[in-house]
Structures are given as structure tokens and as C-alpha cells.
Amino acid sequence: MAGPLSADEAVGDGIRPASPAAGLRLAGPALRLGGLLARRALLLAALLALVFVAVELLPGDAADATSERGETAADTARRRELLGLDRPVTERFLDWMTALPTGDLGMSARGERVGDLLSGPFPNTLLLGGLALLVTVVVSLGLGCWAALRPGRAVDRTVSATATAVLALPEFVVAVALVLVLALWMDLLPAVTTAGADGTPASGEMLVLPVLALAIPQIGWNTRIVRAALADEAKAPHVETAVLDGLPPRRVLGHHLLPGALPAIATGLATSTGMLLGGAGVVETFVNYPGVGAVLAGAVADRDTPVIAGVVMVTGAVITCVLLLADLVRARAAGGRI
Template structure:
């Protein structure tokens, strides 16, 4: 088998030009590395602006939603002034954004700091989402690789059909099915999540059904991505050469195909993180899980713009970091190929 590719010498036989050293060489690379960060931050700012605008378009406001029975018009006006609702939405958005770099997410319509409200539920959602993401990627890699080792066979066709069906099922359908089978019919797992003194689920088995409800559709999605990426790699010349050399199929998969498929899998993983955090709102509500799902639902009902924006900022920061990591993995892999 041919050895590693070596850059060809210049056609005139002369020495290859030396790479420049010093700041002139470092700054362009730093600029290229900083572009994805600026792009992701810009997207996050636009998303937060859209959140403020969307809450503003809903009927009523936070003063109406949180008003107590019998409050006078003067009381309502004072409440609106206290919440800053008498100011333009653009001004309120700017004030909220200026506090964001310092970790100040504003104050809820009930007068509590947003960071305090999110301090308990958000880590619970991160635990659930991280476990679901790990299970999704592990399952997808296993199923996608299994199907790749048997292209066109019964296993490949079965994995393709099952992954498509799993991805087509919404989280609430998977949740209801799991509740019926594992809680109502067999009684193996609890139907709702009870909270311990620390605000987390009281026992590990209360995580199983929410975890599976989130992971099953994403296993389907990522399995198709992994299978497609590996199929693209299988058609490349160096993989065909390894096959002709008689290398074991598993070694070809692990050493020649999976490394090349890594950028597509990384982007799929980051995309799944966003889908998982979005699906968590529904799943957490169904299973009474102590995460940001219930917080977000209550915030929307209260027209509580700072709290909704705080949830979006926290989840958006996590998703943006994962997307940035996927961009860096892709750029590094493509750079190594060149």
C-alpha cells in the first residue's frame, strides 16, 4: 500500500519558499479562528432580540399576567412602571443586553433575579440533556457502524427503516408510549419525577423515561447521519485501497472511515443538542421533571420577557459552544487533509 502523501517539490527544482514567522503569520490564523465565534455570538444576539419582539407581540403583558384580583388602574400603572413596561422594547432590550456580559439576566416579573430562578432547574436540564446526547451519539455510532459493515444487507435495511421511524416520532409520542409500557402496564419505572431536598430527582430511575423520550428520536436522526457519512467515506480511494489490501473490515472502519466522518458527526451532535434542549420543554412537563421546561412555560404564561430571554440565553450559549466546537473540528479536519 502506498505510503503517506508527501508535498511535491517545486517544478523548477528550487527550494520551497520558507513559511513566514512572527506576528504576520499568527494574526491571520487568529482572525480565521475568531470568525466562527463572532458569527455564533451574532446569531445569539439576533435570537434574543427575536425573543423580546415575540413576547412583545403576545396579547397582554407581565403586569396583566401577574396582577392580583382587585388591583386599580393606578396600581397597574405603577406595576408597569416598576417592570419597565412603559419604556420602548428596544430600550429594554438594550438595558438587558448590557447586563448580560456580567451575568446579570435581569429580574423576573415577580421580582426575583433570573439567575436565582434558573440556578436549580438549569443544571437538572443540563444533566438530562447531556445524558440523552451521550446515549444518542453512542447508539448512533453503534447502529451506523453496524449497518456500514453490512452494506445493502438485512441489517443495513433494518437500521435504515428503524432510524427513520424513530426520528419521525415526536418526543411527546415517545413519552406517552414509554409511559404506557414501562409505567402503566408493567410498573417498572415511575411515571413522574419526585424532587429531593437538593432540587434534583429523588432517585436515578426517575431519569430513565425522560432520558429515553429525548434520546430515541435523536438516535434515529444521528444514525442516518453516521450511516451517510460512513457511506461517503467508503467511496474514497484510500478506503478502497485498504479494502483491496485485505485489511479487516473493523480496522478499515475505525482507522480509515470514522476519522473522515468526524466533521459530519460533530455537526450532527451539535444540532442534536439544540433539538434535545427544545424537546426537553415538552418531556420535562410530561414527567414533572424539575428542569427549565416548567420555568419556560410559566414565564411565557406570565409574559415574563427577562426570564424567557434568560432561558434562551443559557440554552443558546450551550448550543453555540457546541456548534463552535463542531466548526473547529471540521476546520481542523479539513486543514489536516490539505
């Protein structure tokens, strides 16, 4: 049996050995991506630790908050021991984090598995946030590009001023205004959301008000980002050359401005994902939407640390994935450098 070819024989036979430099080029981005994931995971772990400490500092605990009328102090003490509240908060946090890789989010103070408790409401919140993000992407890109095609004109000034005013509005203020106008005055949409037998909104029109309430402030924020990114990219030499060559404005926008502005736009939209999911809790409570907002409000009232941490965990995981996607978009635009 023939032995393995030497390096010289391999080259002579037309088989070129892999270059060590090529392996390093492949390993470099992978290592940087791994480091980025590690930093995101550490940040999320620090946030979860902060949740445990913050709930610990609140007056009372889950045993007191969930006690029944007529319950004795001995009964409350037994529940406190059963929930593990007699142990140090660091020990409880480490136990919870140790079980997390298996998908175990712990037990609530009322004896329900946190994963089961969130399995229904959280997809509803993701639906709400996803639709709001989709509306934000479409409208902010449209308005930003419309203004960029008419720099310095009335349209540009109007879009910029309106976006600045809108981004300052909190979600609950927008929700109040939308309910007042579209539901109570014009009777176009339902003021509250009712859930069907499967726990989802009973009809699609019930999504309109909460989606708009979440999206409108983020449309203002991202329209400003899109307009500023396109204005910066318009100063690039290749864009100025395209304009001097007489290319139509829409072609300059689509082939020269938007590709260069994409990293900044992606970063703004990724940031909006966190804002949308964070604001969803307020809007959901206001319109009685069947999402995690009601679950989180009840958990805070119950001082239920595993439920609060579970909500933060699943929400933080979604936001981390979106931020990672934005990082990859920026890396691709920068030639593969993460």
C-alpha cells in the same frame, strides 16, 4: 552593555529571527475563529431581540398577567411602571443586553433575580440533555457502524428503515408511549419525577424515561448521518485500497472510515444538542421533571420577558459552545482550516 543584535548577526550566531509568514500562519486561524465567534454571538443577539419583540406582540403584559385578585387599575399601572413596561421595547432590550456581560439576567415580573431563578433548574436540564446526548452518541455510532459493516444486507436495510421511522417521532409522542408501556403497563419505571430536598430528581431511575424520550428521535437522525457519512467515505481511494489489501473490515472501519466521517458525524451531533435542549422543555413538563421547562412555561404565561430571554440566553450559549466544538473538529479534520 552590548546593543541588540542585527538580523545578520543573529543569523550568524545561529539565532534565526521569527518569520513574518509564520506569524501570519498563526494569526489566520485565530482570526477565523474570532470571526466565527462573532457570527455566533450576533446570531444569538438577534434571537434575543426576536424574543423581546415576540413577547411584546402577545396580548397583555407582565403587569396584567401577574396582577392579584382585587387589584385596581392604578395598582397595575404602578407595577407596569415599576417593571419598566411603559418604556419602548428597544430601550428595554438595550438595557438588558448592556447588563448581560456582567452576568445580570435582569429581574422577573415577580421580583426574583432571573439568574437565581435558573440556577437550580438549568443544571437539571443540562444533566438531562447531556445524558440524552451521551446515549445518542453511543447508540447511533454503534448502529451506524454495525450497518456499515454489512452494506446492503438485511441488517443494513433494517437499521436504515427503523432509523428513518424513529426520527419522525416527536419527543412528546415518544414520552407518551414510554410512560404508557414502561410505567403504566409494565410498572418498571416511575411515570413522573419527584424532586429531592436539593431540587434534583429524587432517584436516578427517574431520569430514564425523559432521557429515552429525548434520545430516541435523535438516535434515528444520527444513525442515518453516521451510516451516510461512512458510505461516502467508503468511496475514497485510500479506503478502497485498504479493502483491496485485505485489511479486516473492523480495521478498515476504525482506521480509515471513521476518521474521515468524523466531521459529518460531529455536525449531526452538534445539531442534535439544540434539538435535545429544545425538546427538553416539552418532555420535562410532561413528566414533571424539575428543569427549565416549567420555568419557561410559567414565564410565557406571565409574559415575563427577562425570564424567557434568560432561558434562551443560557441555552443558546451552551448550543453555541457545542457548535464551536464541532467546527473545531471539522477544522482539525480539514488540516486546521476553520
